Amino acid sequence: MAAGKGTRMKSALPKVLHKLAGRSLLQHVLNMTSGLAAQRSVVITGHGADEVEAAVAAPQLSFVRQMPQLGTGHAIQQAVPALEGEGTTLILNGDVPLIKQATAQRLIDACEGRALVLLTIHLQDPTGYGRILRDAEGAVLGIKEHKDATPAERAIREGYTGMMAAPTGALKRWVGQLNNNNAQGEYYLTDIVAMAVAEGVPVLGVAAPNETEVLGVNSPVQLADLERRFQREQAHELMEAGVRLADPARFDLRGQLQCGQDVEIDVNCVFEGEVSLGDNVRIGAHCVIRNASIAAGARIHEFTHIDGEKAGVKVGTGALIGPFARLRPGADLGAEVHIGNFVEVKNSSLAKGAKANHLAYLGDATVGERVNYGAGSITANYDGANKHRTEIGADVHVGSNCVLVAPITIGAGATIGGGSTITKPVGAGELSVARGKQVSIAGWSRPLKKR
Template identity: 80%
Template sequence: MALNIVIMAAGKGTRMKSALPKVLHKLAGKSLLRHVLDTTAGLGAAQRLVITGHGADQVENAVAGPGIAFVRQMPQLGTGHAIQQVVPHLPDSGSTLILNGDVPLIQAETARRLAQACGGDKLALLTIELADPTGYGRIVRDEQGGVRAIVEHKDASAEQRAIREGYTGMMAAPTAALKRWVSALKNENAQGEYYLTDIVAMAVAEGVPVLGIAAPNETEVLGVNSPLQLADLERRFQRRQAETLMEQHGLRLADPARFDLRGELICGQDVEVDVGCVFEGRVELGEGVRIGAYSVIRNARIAAGARIHEFTHIDGEAAGASVGEGALVGPFARLRPGAELGAEVHIGNFVEVKNSSLARGAKANHLAYLGDATVGERVNYGAGSITANYDGANKHRTTIGADVHVGSNCVLVAPVEIGSGATIGGGSTITKAVAPGELAVARGKQVGIQGWIRPTKKR
């Protein structure tokens, strides 16, 4: 039986107080709508239709992809009106699952269970029991417990508002019946809108079974209407991710409440992560890795036994970045795309590495820059030294052989090659190749002036 999925994403989100369409606000580094699309990708739907409205061009450009079609709702006259817009795109058979683009944490299993409950001949509503269901449509049941109607909060009586079972805004319906029902909707209510929830009474009148399917938990069905709600959902989601990593992989978090994962984190055994760390993109942490407080790591591989000290920033972007076994990085270090650190490499405070490889045991411990460089084993790269890799138009590479010692405050002007075992005297600007084992000094001769008097301030 064909399954159609409709995702409503046309609302403006006035309470967000933002120029950005509500469904494009981010949760864990990904838009609310993208969360829903990713969840539904594996449900085997014949088609996925996204209803856009406010900021339609922006929303469609942000999430366009294979298997995703868009239908516009202009103007926005309620949820029923939204579904009326997709009616021409729906077949006359199968089931239609309706989800919300601002309810990002619905799980695939819950959505699948809702669609299966429909079975092509029943109306299945996803419901939730809440201590305070303010704002939710109330599920009105008959004496036998069957669902008789949904009453929107604004139209509910005092008695109906006392009902704690609320409608989540998500349902699955027989497609042919859904098309018939929404075509008959009227806007005779307090808001002058077409409510999709009115189809429940139509189904009851036709004798179509109406099922209330309970959501597993509140977090799955919470929507985002304000920055406060978005922040609350962010913490709920992060806590869930933290608990999963701790339970399934033994990750040791100093404080799960101060942990942010905005992508995928793969952990070996005995990994420790201190407070305030942020992981984005795809990050792999080998066995025994330790991550210091307030580090940001994005698209990187960190091998077993490596230590990332506090306040380190690693951003591999598309190229990725890697840290070898037993390496030490930070504090206050920065690894940029293409940084490849071998085993036991040391990168110290305020050192930046970009598009460079450092072989086993190489060290750059203080205040240095390595860009577009190949660094051999056991190189000692002095404080304040840089590779001058950019000539104003093009990038050039620096090659440093094994066992080279580069003194403090040196400039290696690329393209240039430093042979194995060479020594670069402190304060040198190197523009020519240095032979293996050679000492290279390139600086002005020191001059001492006797009897010189320092100027004094005129009064």
């Protein structure tokens, strides 16, 4: 169910598209269900339906719309035409992003196409949750929504999470009998519990393993709380696997992170997309790393920004990157490469031992082994319409403040004098200097301001 507006979010963005750990709330739920082997998956949209459907569209998904939104029972009524045959229907909430696959599977297994199974949670303060009503023997009799509950019913601490598994045929029959005779004037899905009891269908309560799995998002405050819970959980798993986090409270993982042995990560680092860190990698404070593979022994110094986008970034064994470096898509750095402060690399490969230590740009370049690329030097790779490539052979020395105008080739062992603008190929072992002749004027006076 993903039709709600989310008024308390105070946002034009549909609630289920707000992000947690880099993915929308709804996408978290859909990713979890991909491992359940469902015959079909139906997303019920409503508020911002076009935007929601475009954001999560996938071949295995179908969509139905709830217009207007008249309650959870009304939402399932819209899905009934898409529920074919018998079996089990699992109902989940698009704004409850952290439910685990194992928990969902427990609901399915308990249902077996014959029982109505409710996911419940015991809370010290279940305000806002429907209360589970049981008889003296503990059998489930029904669910009373919070706003309709009596003071005695509100004292019950077992709440309904909004998620259930139901026999498909019976579910279709039950939701067709719902009415809106309640304080909200809505069609409550929870009313089907009493119908099941009346028919003698078993009604089971399965307790959620923990509160975090069933917490929903209704406000920015709740979203931030759930973000921190999720990040603490991920940090704990990494530390249990041997990763050293300087402070797990200042760590953000918004994708997948694979770590070798003896990896160290300092504070306030953000990892997005697919990132792998080899053995003995050290990540300095305040780094952002997205879609990158960093080999064993590499050191990523503080305030480095690595963004591989779709092309990815590769950092070789023992490389030293940063501080304040930027690696962009297609950067492929060999072993023991040095990329220093305020150096940017895009769509370029640097072979073993190459160095660009200060204030430089390498775009669309192939750089050989042991090249020393001077401070302030750039490859001028764009002519305003097309990108061109620069080839720099092994053991080349490029002086400071040089411009290499692509397409161009610098032969192995060549030297480029500082301050040169190079527009023609340079042969192996040659010294190339291309700059204006120095002129000195004796006794020259600077202009003075008029008073």
